Amino acid sequence: MIRLSSFSTAAALLLLAGCASLAPPAAAPVAGPALPAARADAVVEEAWISEQIPDAGLDSLAVWPTEDGGAWLIATAKAADQLVVFDADTGQHLRTVGGPGEQPGQFRRPNGIAVWGDLAFVVERDNHRVQVLGLPDLRPRGFIGADTLRVPYGLWLQETAPGELELLVTDSFMTDVQAGVLPPRAQMDQRVRRFKVQLDQDGSITGTDAGSFGDTGEAGMLRLVESIGGDPAHDRLLIADEDRRVGSTLRDYTLAGRFRGGSLPVFSADAEGVALWDCDMDSGWWIAVDQLTPTLFRVYDRVSLAPLGTFTGERVSQTDGIVLYAAGTPRFPAGALFAQHDDRAVAAFDLRDVARALQLHGHCLP
Template sequence: MKTQISTSIFKVLFLFFLSSTILISCKNEEKKDSAEKITSEENSSSDNQKGKAVLKEAFHTDRDLGDNVDSPAIWHGKDGQNWLLATAKEGNAIIVYNAEDGSFIERFGESGDGEGAFSRPNGITVIDDFLLIVERDNRRVQVFQLPSFQPLGFFGDELLQKPYGISVSKTGENTFNAYVTDNYETPDEQVPPVEELGQRVHYFSFKIENDKVVGEHKKAFGDTEGEGILHKVESILIDEEMERLLIADEYSEQRNIKIYSPEGEFTGEIISNKYFDSEPEGIALFECKADTSGYYITTDQSDDYNKFEVFDRKTLAHVGTFGGEITTNTDGVALTQKSYGDFENGAFFPVHDDGSVTAISWSDIAQALELKNNCE
């Protein structure tokens, strides 16, 4: 009897020891897998950081976080003006700086819904001597004559719900096309169901006549199924020569740039989220009209590791990554290829952390990434 009891106890102890050993082994494997995953992610981040060229900014405008600066634009006037203009979302104004050294020139606008007033100005662009401002909370695009800031009216106010970004192309004398992103949400401020995302971009034509803007809504578009769905939109760029609309999808599970045709059809091309650790934001174009070569420069917006990704204009191949010494948390960007002041081959202008704008010489970017200095 004692022998049977001892044998039973031994079996129980053996099974307990065996199961404990297996459990510990499994936990160690889980820890190992987790550690390998973390190490892999850290190595990937480290590899990305090693590939980032860090460049010294040429200038940094005065900072005011109360303005909540969002997006910049560049205007080169006929009388030698070189202006850097930026939207102040909370300040309900347009701030004008000297694009040669970043010094303050003037501040334009006030809160309101009349002509010349703003309610959360966000997107901004300049074409010829016309300035276009997207007002998120006035739900419209307002147009001004430069350099006087004479209001020429607005369009889109009966259609847009929560507009953000804008890109414009010229079609004739004082006639243009405009593409405006509309990031409308559900009542609880969530991304709507995919079947309701068919109006993420609005396509307008407009003309300036008798000092007034006359706009016409062409269509609204956005896929509601497949890879072309536009979940969370803000930045947009029209590249007319390449027949492309580059649209940044900031949704956390997307983080990519989808490419549509100017007519509003998804092309099937996507700039992958493997280049964006955070949110894809402002998009700029360096273009050479003679041979359609050039680059797309896109923001990967981050408080911790803000960077700018550069892609070949023709092939969409990734060609390099750069950042500024101080520039971080970038929303909008602008680029000029004009030679002026100390910028022999133009400059790149990113917003810096909601309060100011910096400038990085294109010559410095081109040298660091072995890109074209100019189109000659």
């Protein structure tokens, strides 16, 4: 993105909605030519944009529901080696934690982040690990993958049994970083690392290496990987491949790590953040970032991956990470899409505004 302690009902429904029995996999689209960076189908005004935090290098986002019915928006600050916490309803900067280092509570290039229950999982690219912190105190609880990961970026979590999670981490190691030389083809099956995460009664966390995956064929190979999102209800992982030499796109995999034979049409710029808007088992949408100025948000049908439209904000640009929170807050009763803005700020879109702009219809919409 482990045992849950205080976990609101709304958040539980949001996080566990995809854990129903698997539906038959839908046919994956075939990769096509690059999409033009044309005018978006709609412009959606941002509900708010936070104050700027210069030189922080904000990147990825996660949401944690608070006991008062609101939520925190937590951003990784890769340049400052910190986490930055905002009020999800207002964008107010609440606190900053961490700093450079290798000790618990310190970070080296934090990138991906995911929240499960009252735990935050933070990928540290340059410490080659996932650090787990408790919420709301953000005190360190443990590390995962320090002996396995090489250049980790993104992550995704799902519950596999009571007190047990599966953690997937993208690992974009290279043979020659400066020259952009990929590893030998035989090593490309290590692009996504799998960990079994066990929660013990005493609150301790244990992460066990459970293998890796990645297709070694030309069509499904994960060359430069970062963001990853999953949909257990449809046995799907969408994994961003940012290698523009072959066309940046999202590749379609099963949860078991098998390439399904297709990818989305090539993006105009980098395929960055990806988020699932989960209405119910058979309806919903994927939202993916095309990293342009302004940022182009591409919307796809949850089941077929058919493109349904695009939108931009009025100001949001050069987005890396996004997170969608559908449980609702006082400011966003139908949920919100949060996006990083130009490395220095975060922004929010009301999902009702997105739905109206693209004429989306689903059970989750008012």
